[in-house]
Amino acid sequence: MQVIVHGGAGGPADEPADRQALLDEAAATGSEADDPTTAAVAALGVLEHDERFNAGVGAAVQSDGIPRTDAGLMTDDRAVGAACAMPGVRDAAEVARLVKEETPHVQVAGVHAVDLAADFGVETGVDLWTEATRERWDGMDVPAPEPTASTGEHLEWVGGRFGGGAGTAVPDSGGTGDGPHDHDTVGVVAREHDRFAAATSTGGRWAALAGRVGDVPQVGCGFYCSRAGGASTTGAGEDIARVTMARRAVAHLEMSRDAADAAELAVEELADATGSEAGIIVLDNAGGVGKAYNSDAMQTAVADDA
Numbered sequence: 001m002q003v004i005v006h007g008g009a010g011g012p013a014d015e016p017a018d019r020q021a022l023l024d025e026a027a028a029t030g031s032e033a034d035d036p037t038t039a040a041v042a043a044l045g046v047l048e049h050d051e052r053f054n055a056g057v058g059a060a061v062q063s064d065g066i067p068r069t070d071a072g073l074m075t076d077d078r079a080v081g082a083a084c085a086m087p088g089v090r091d092a093a094e095v096a097r098l099v100k101e102e103t104p105h106v107q108v109a110g111v112h113a114v115d116l117a118a119d120f121g122v123e124t125g126v127d128l129w130t131e132a133t134r135e136r137w138d139g140m141d142v143p144a145p146e147p148t149a150s151t152g153e154h155l156e157w158v159g160g161r162f163g164g165g166a167g168t169a170v171p172d173s174g175g176t177g178d179g180p181h182d183h184d185t186v187g188v189v190a191r192e193h194d195r196f197a198a199a200t201s202t203g204g205r206w207a208a209l210a211g212r213v214g215d216v217p218q219v220g221c222g223f224y225c226s227r228a229g230g231a232s233t234t235g236a237g238e239d240i241a242r243v244t245m246a247r248r249a250v251a252h253l254e255m256s257r258d259a260a261d262a263a264e265l266a267v268e269e270l271a272d273a274t275g276s277e278a279g280i281i282v283l284d285n286a287g288g289v290g291k292a293y294n295s296d297a298m299q300t301a302v303a304d305d306a
């Protein structure tokens with residue numbers, strides 16, 4: 001099994017060596033699996049369980065003071081599962097797999113996704129807070145958590161951080177936008193011969209409006225897969241969704257470009273269309289590996305047990 005993982009595109013990480021060791025472990029864990037879906041979920045599980053990443057434990061906190069998780073998963077046969085806006089769910093990629101394999105749907109949201117997880121034995125009610133996220137949250141001037149603050153009050157505050165309204169989701173250059181842990185979304189592409197799975201898991205963007213869902217659980221945006229290969233993205237989810245970034249990368253593979261070119265082109269297209277920053281990992285069906293980003297950093301790891 002060939003596996004590539006990313007730990008999010010953004011600024012340079014505080015402890016890159018520790019994070020790299022975890023990414024290496026995640027890729028190695030995935031590469032031991034028997035099939036690409038199991039590989040993808042196992043690799044993301046390593047990272048969702050670690051508090052350094054903005055996925056599972058350590059997930060970003062939304063404007064009402066609740067961390068919620070999102071994940072999406074797709075295989076080369078175009079089977080898709082995604083789950084989003086889940087409070088207390090660490091193993092979001094497991095829930096995405098459940099949606100793919102146990103339901104006739106492609107996405108389940110909110111409390112119903114949490115109930116589905118519980119019904120199938122995925123742990124719920126997990127405390128996703130860490131010391132670092134608590135500290136960061138406590139330092140933010142957020143309107144009192146609902147129900148005392150209205151959605152309108154939250155929106156006013158959120159608009160100030162993200163630039164407000166439609167248009168680019170790049171945070172205001174004033175500096176109150178994305179911070180050091182916003183880039184720690186995690187993603188994976190796994191390949192066994194000509195079979196693929198691509199998956200992404202996140203807590204989303206810090207202090208986004210309660211209930212906000214980004215690119216990660218949207219097929220073609222945070223993840224995509226076909227017989228040509230697979231891709232997983234990271235960055236400002238609103239902008240990634242506007243250009244369906246993962247789908248673009250895989251479309252390049254389908255037009256016979258290799259993984260390296262597909263990754264570069266997808267980032268260029270995202271930047272041209274939105275002015276935003278993002279990163280992507282890609283595997284193609286000739287064994288090619290692609291990774292590209294226009295942010296300051298994106299850590300990745302590759303493992304291949306062949």
Ligand SMILES: NC(=O)C[C@H](N)C(=O)O
Pocket residue numbers: 008009182183184185202203204205213214215216233234235236237238240
């Ligand atoms: N850092 C990230 O990759 C965030 C993620 N794409 C989101 O917008 O939810």
